[in-house]
Amino acid sequence: MRCAHQQHRELSGSARPRTARGVPRLRAGGHRGRPRELVSVRRHREAIPVVIVAGFLGAGKTTLLNALLANPVGARLGVIVNDFGAINIDALLVAGQSAGTISFGNGCLCCSVDADGLGQALAGLADPAAGLDAIVVEASGIAEPRALIKMIAGIADRAIRYGGLVYVVDVAAVTATVRRHPEIGGHIAIADLVVVNKADLVDGETLAEVLAKVAELNPTAPRVVTSDGRIDCTALFDPAPRPDDDADVPRQLTLDELLRGEGPECGHGGHLHEQFNSVSVQVPGVLDPRRLAQVLERPPTGCYRIKGVVWLAGADEQFGVHAVGGFVRTERTGSRRLPAAPGSSLVVIGTGLDEARVRALLEGLVAAPDLDDEFGILGIMRHLPAASQLPND
Numbered sequence: 001m002r003c004a005h006q007q008h009r010e011l012s013g014s015a016r017p018r019t020a021r022g023v024p025r026l027r028a029g030g031h032r033g034r035p036r037e038l039v040s041v042r043r044h045r046e047a048i049p050v051v052i053v054a055g056f057l058g059a060g061k062t063t064l065l066n067a068l069l070a071n072p073v074g075a076r077l078g079v080i081v082n083d084f085g086a087i088n089i090d091a092l093l094v095a096g097q098s099a100g101t102i103s104f105g106n107g108c109l110c111c112s113v114d115a116d117g118l119g120q121a122l123a124g125l126a127d128p129a130a131g132l133d134a135i136v137v138e139a140s141g142i143a144e145p146r147a148l149i150k151m152i153a154g155i156a157d158r159a160i161r162y163g164g165l166v167y168v169v170d171v172a173a174v175t176a177t178v179r180r181h182p183e184i185g186g187h188i189a190i191a192d193l194v195v196v197n198k199a200d201l202v203d204g205e206t207l208a209e210v211l212a213k214v215a216e217l218n219p220t221a222p223r224v225v226t227s228d229g230r231i232d233c234t235a236l237f238d239p240a241p242r243p244d245d246d247a248d249v250p251r252q253l254t255l256d257e258l259l260r261g262e263g264p265e266c267g268h269g270g271h272l273h274e275q276f277n278s279v280s281v282q283v284p285g286v287l288d289p290r291r292l293a294q295v296l297e298r299p300p301t302g303c304y305r306i307k308g309v310v311w312l313a314g315a316d317e318q319f320g321v322h323a324v325g326g327f328v329r330t331e332r333t334g335s336r337r338l339p340a341a342p343g344s345s346l347v348v349i350g351t352g353l354d355e356a357r358v359r360a361l362l363e364g365l366v367a368a369p370d371l372d373d374e375f376g377i378l379g380i381m382r383h384l385p386a387a388s389q390l391p392n393d
């Protein structure tokens with residue numbers, strides 16, 4: 001495993017193998033098996049999403065993490081693992097597999113680590129030299145996800161943004177677990193994505209019962225059924241496109257090259273993609289910022305995340321927008337000249353999305369020509385990182 005310092009040296013220089021963050025270089029047909037709609041929004045200088053993976057003891061969090069790490073699309077993950085116990089078993093299990101792993105042992109991340117410590121760890125992983133696409137924080141089986149979400153969402157670092165709570169449940173055990181530990185029901189209720197894992201262990205009837213129970217606890221979050229935590233990582237974050245066919249370009253070994261053929265599949269081979277659906281729209285004209293903020297803050301049922309690049313009424317610059325679980329992050333893309341025919345791109349990703357409804361919702365965000373809403377833009381501006389809330393920084 002190479003250290004971040006080595007990676008930096010290998011990646012710097014004129015033959016930098018991957019596109020710089022923010023400059024898309026997509027090959028025709030999209031990137032290695034990724035659904036076209038998931039890459040249709042132009043990448044700009046984006047903050048790295050920090051995804052929390054939580055779930056009760058033994059639900060399959062580490063297994064899911066390893067499945068994410070084994071992704072075939074070349075995504076690079078930073079990992080923060082937290083095991084409750086003196087010997088950090090989870091850290092050992094994922095050690096050597098990620099681009100950067102930091103472990104906090106001896107207690108729950110949410111109790112034993114102060115936000116500054118976590119912030120520093122995240123800032124280290126978000127260093128552009130590491131070239132990460134996402135950071136995954138694996139919470140211990142008894143962690144309180146609310147506290148972790150608060151901690152991560154509250155970190156004022158422009159390089160990162162909260163990327164959602166993925167909650168893993170053991171389909172064979174969750175009913176009894178919720179009965180014994182009702183707080184687990186509360187954890188499921190605040191998840192942005194519920195992964196119903198160990199599907200191989202139960203029959204269709206039990207699976208249906210558990211899915212119904214999960215839907216009762218959390219009617220809006222998307223649900224994905226997995227074995228061995230195999231989920232489509234491109235639904236959670238956007239791996240930067242990386243050329244895989246240019247033999248002349250020196251490039252860094254990626255994790256998937258080490259694991260290809262051995263690890264579980266992620267977003268590959270057909271059926272994994274089918275669990276997620278997405279709706280992409282190109283809306284001509286400028287959008288109504290107030291209504292856009294409402295959609296970002298209260299996403300449609302089944303939505304895991306929303307991303308977009310938009311022009312807004314009342315603003316003379318372009319914004320990038322991201323939302324997961326009502327946590328919204330906006331950023332300036334740097335484009336300040338309103339094109340003669342401005343257009344905005346929005347993508348909603350989730351499971352079981354009512355595509356026609358979501359499309360109508362997004363298309364309905366176009367601003368009325370006579371819109372007179374002086375303060376509407378504040379709904380978007382207030383989600384900028386604090387340091388960039390001043391106009392045209």
Ligand SMILES: Nc1nc2c(ncn2[C@@H]2O[C@H](COP(=O)(O)OP(=O)(O)OP(=O)(O)O)[C@@H](O)[C@H]2O)c(=O)[nH]1
Pocket residue numbers: 055056057058059060061062063064090140141197198199200201226227228229
């Ligand atoms: N049959 C089956 N076993 C699974 C599946 N996913 C995980 N396991 C097994 O379940 C056990 C627990 O999985 P882990 O990934 O360690 O679970 P965890 O949530 O990280 O566990 P803690 O760190 O103790 O909270 C391991 O033996 C896994 O191999 C699955 O989909 N099917």
